Amino acid sequence: MPTGLGNGSYESFVRDHSPRLLQSLSLIVRDRELAADAAQDAFLQLYRHWDEMEEVRDPVAWLYRVAINRSNDYRRRLARSARLLERLITTSTNDDWVAPDAAGTQLVAAFRALPLGQRTAATLYYLADFPVAEVARVMNVSEGTVNRHLYRAREALRVTLEAD
Secondary structure, three states: OOHHHOOOOHHHHHHHHHHHHHHHHHHHHOOHHHHHHHHHHHHHHHHHOHHHHHHOOOHHHHHHHHHHHHHHHHHHHHHHHHHHHHHHOOOOOOOOOOOOOOOOOHHHHHHHHOOHHHHHHHHHHHHOOOOHHHHHHHHOOOHHHHHHHHHHHHHHHHHHHHHO
């Protein structure tokens, strides 16, 4: 059985991985509700495929990939909806219809300012404690790309945090 499944119980797997997954997704997508929906969908997919997880090389990476893909799907749908709304309401030129997020630490704000690739890589690497190889698998990119994202994210975070 892969090490990522713990004692083999779906419930214990969810309990072990849901807090970090939700926290990681929240930083990646900058929206806690969207992150919660994506995490819930990912855990539902995991439940549907639970009997097959013994054959998956890295179930945790699989879970994160599904969750990130779901969040990207949601973001695309939201973007399409926003474009449609913008066309329907031509008098509104600002994006104030999106409710501001109340999370407020300086580090979270710095992470949120990063481009998506850097934010995803940095969150998975630093917050979820994934090794570079696992981040690459989750993001479906090369390890070199992950290293480049991490380097750029560190530089951007350093500049941002030193400026304050």
